[in-house]
Amino acid sequence: MRTYLDCYPCFLRQALEAARQLGADERKQKIVLERVLELLRGIELSSTPPQIGDRVHRLVREELGSSDPYRAFKESATREALALLPRLRNAVRESADPLDTAVRLSIAGNIIDAGIRGSYELWPTVERVLSQPFAVEDLDALRERLARVPLLLYLADNAGETVFDRVLITALGVPVVYAVKGAPILNDATLEDARMAGVDREAQLLSTGSDAPGTILGRCSERFRQEFADAQLVIAKGQGNYETLSTQGSKVFFLLQAKCPVIARDLGVPVGSIVLRQGGGSDGSVADRSR
Amino acid sequence: MRTYLDCYPCFLRQALEAARQLGADERKQKIVLERVLELLRGIELSSTPPQIGDRVHRLVREELGSSDPYRAFKESATREALALLPRLRNAVRESADPLDTAVRLSIAGNIIDAGIRGSYELWPTVERVLSQPFAVEDLDALRERLARVPLLLYLADNAGETVFDRVLITALGVPVVYAVKGAPILNDATLEDARMAGVDREAQLLSTGSDAPGTILGRCSERFRQEFADAQLVIAKGQGNYETLSTQGSKVFFLLQAKCPVIARDLGVPVGSIVLRQGGGSDGSVADRSR
Numbered sequence: 001m002r003t004y005l006d007c008y009p010c011f012l013r014q015a016l017e018a019a020r021q022l023g024a025d026e027r028k029q030k031i032v033l034e035r036v037l038e039l040l041r042g043i044e045l046s047s048t049p050p051q052i053g054d055r056v057h058r059l060v061r062e063e064l065g066s067s068d069p070y071r072a073f074k075e076s077a078t079r080e081a082l083a084l085l086p087r088l089r090n091a092v093r094e095s096a097d098p099l100d101t102a103v104r105l106s107i108a109g110n111i112i113d114a115g116i117r118g119s120y121e122l123w124p125t126v127e128r129v130l131s132q133p134f135a136v137e138d139l140d141a142l143r144e145r146l147a148r149v150p151l152l153l154y155l156a157d158n159a160g161e162t163v164f165d166r167v168l169i170t171a172l173g174v175p176v177v178y179a180v181k182g183a184p185i186l187n188d189a190t191l192e193d194a195r196m197a198g199v200d201r202e203a204q205l206l207s208t209g210s211d212a213p214g215t216i217l218g219r220c221s222e223r224f225r226q227e228f229a230d231a232q233l234v235i236a237k238g239q240g241n242y243e244t245l246s247t248q249g250s251k252v253f254f255l256l257q258a259k260c261p262v263i264a265r266d267l268g269v270p271v272g273s274i275v276l277r278q279g280g281g282s283d284g285s286v287a288d289r290s291r
Numbered sequence: 292m293r294t295y296l297d298c299y300p301c302f303l304r305q306a307l308e309a310a311r312q313l314g315a316d317e318r319k320q321k322i323v324l325e326r327v328l329e330l331l332r333g334i335e336l337s338s339t340p341p342q343i344g345d346r347v348h349r350l351v352r353e354e355l356g357s358s359d360p361y362r363a364f365k366e367s368a369t370r371e372a373l374a375l376l377p378r379l380r381n382a383v384r385e386s387a388d389p390l391d392t393a394v395r396l397s398i399a400g401n402i403i404d405a406g407i408r409g410s411y412e413l414w415p416t417v418e419r420v421l422s423q424p425f426a427v428e429d430l431d432a433l434r435e436r437l438a439r440v441p442l443l444l445y446l447a448d449n450a451g452e453t454v455f456d457r458v459l460i461t462a463l464g465v466p467v468v469y470a471v472k473g474a475p476i477l478n479d480a481t482l483e484d485a486r487m488a489g490v491d492r493e494a495q496l497l498s499t500g501s502d503a504p505g506t507i508l509g510r511c512s513e514r515f516r517q518e519f520a521d522a523q524l525v526i527a528k529g530q531g532n533y534e535t536l537s538t539q540g541s542k543v544f545f546l547l548q549a550k551c552p553v554i555a556r557d558l559g560v561p562v563g564s565i566v567l568r569q570g571g572g573s574d575g576s577v578a579d580r581s582r
Contacts, residue, residue, distance in 0.1 A: 005321060008303050008307075008324055009300035009304045013300045016300075037299075037331050038332065040324075041325050041329065045317075045321070
């Protein structure tokens with residue numbers, strides 16, 4: 001997905017929030033914002049938003065000398081989610097359609113997002129998503145693929161959401177390779193965050209080798225790119241993965257909450273929607289779905 | 292009130308929305324945004340937000356060659372409010388405390404605001420504000436002043452809100468000079484907008500001589516500045532007037548809805564609050580209230 005002009009205010013807001021997460025004083029925050037203003041003057045709208053976000057957050061980390069502004073946020077989100085794990089597992093156990101419920105729970109966990117304005121409440125979100133109709137629901141296509149693949153690649157999004165992913169992984173009935181960021185970006189999960197959430201008990205962990213938001217294949221390791229190319233089924237969590245992989249073919253299934261108005265418009269759904277969407281076009285091709 | 296870094300994303304958003312109001316295509320919108328990015332790199336946080344907003348909106352008007360991007364918005368808001376006028380007058384007539392009700396209605400009308408993100412519904416807002424507790428309520432001080440002044444100066448905010456102001460003006464029981472912008476800025480009311488709302492039937496209209504948001508006294512006409520200096524009571528509507536006049540002494544009463552998080556924080560109230568606040572310090576002095 002390309003970048004829209006509506007993304008500009010959001011990049012500024014994200015940079016400001018990241019600087020504050022690091023305890024920067026207002027003078028330092030202003031220096032960061034002025035560098036972001038300069039960066040935004042030169043961007044191409046044909047880039048995906050995560051490509052710009054990557055540069056914005058890199059700049060914040062450089063300017064403020066921190067490698068992980070969202071460490072505390074991520075740990076707290078993971079602890080909060082772990083406390084819910086027994087209730088989440090129970091919801092799947094008691095469900096007439098465990099896969100549907102587990103998919104919903106994984107999408108519910110996608111509410112955890114430091115890149116979005118505003119706050120959230122975790123358990124009320126779970127209850128909402130368990131009963132909310134899907135705006136896009138390609139569950140039958142997902143079931144069909146699941147029945148005929150030997151394993152699948154699962155692209156993680158945020159720390160804490162990882163705990164919700166564990167519940168889905170268990171319900172998939174197929175071995176899972178769980179890919180996380182190679183280094184901190186926003187509150188995206190890294191290997192360390194995934195281990196804190198206990199995902200290594202359910203899946204094989206893999207680093208994408210990249211610290212850009214979403215999954216920018218050109219920025220990932222050779223090892224990860226090979227894994228992505230070989231996979232016959234990819235579950236891609238969250239808006240960033242949709243923004244960067246929406247043209248990667250029908251083997252990719254996007255699970256997300258549409259929290260951003262620009263992405264919601266691109267998906268053709270209202271803000272607040274829950275989405276399970278199969279990617280378009282033929283597997284593995286690039287830019288095969290014009291919007 | 293000074294400018295905060297949180298205002299930067301908002302200036303960008305406002306510029307983008309104004310460009311779209313004018314039907315600018317994306318290429319033109321991008322040119323406007325890039326000029327705003329450049330402008331924001333050079334601003335001083337000691338300026339008030341309306342001082343920056345003034346430069347942002349001037350730039351949009353210059354770049355897109357329009358003197359009044361919000362003309363259609365203003366006319367539509369005024370028509371919608373006029374349709375409610377009989378119900379508004381009725382609410383005051385039936386009230387046990389007509390001044391309290393009229394003040395609330397005037398504040399309800401302050402929901403009409405093209406500078407704020409999101410949409411609103413007018414009548415539900417009226418119903419909410421009629422029953423909502425004030426976050427700040429200096430009504431007794433206002434009553435006391437009203438009883439001993441020969442006339443008052445009323446600083447308008449937005450077109451459409453003007454209709455709600457008519458209802459308050461009638462309930463004040465004191466002759467009113469109603470001051471509007473000298474030329475279009477955002478959806479602020481001008482002489483033309485005030486006449487369309489019929490305010491000239493209730494009050495004497497006066498132009499501030501300025502097309503900056505809020506009331507930047509240094510940008511106003513000599514005539515208006517004299518009127519402001521002579522006034523023993525000033526009713527100032529909306530956030531922009533609070534941002535620019537919060538240090539102008541106890542003769543100024545601010546009536547507004549706190550729609551912006553930064554202003555709400557400055558006022559010490561939650562977003563969504565309704566506020567009737569007497570200004571601090573001694574009458575007419577400048578910068579006599581340090582925050």
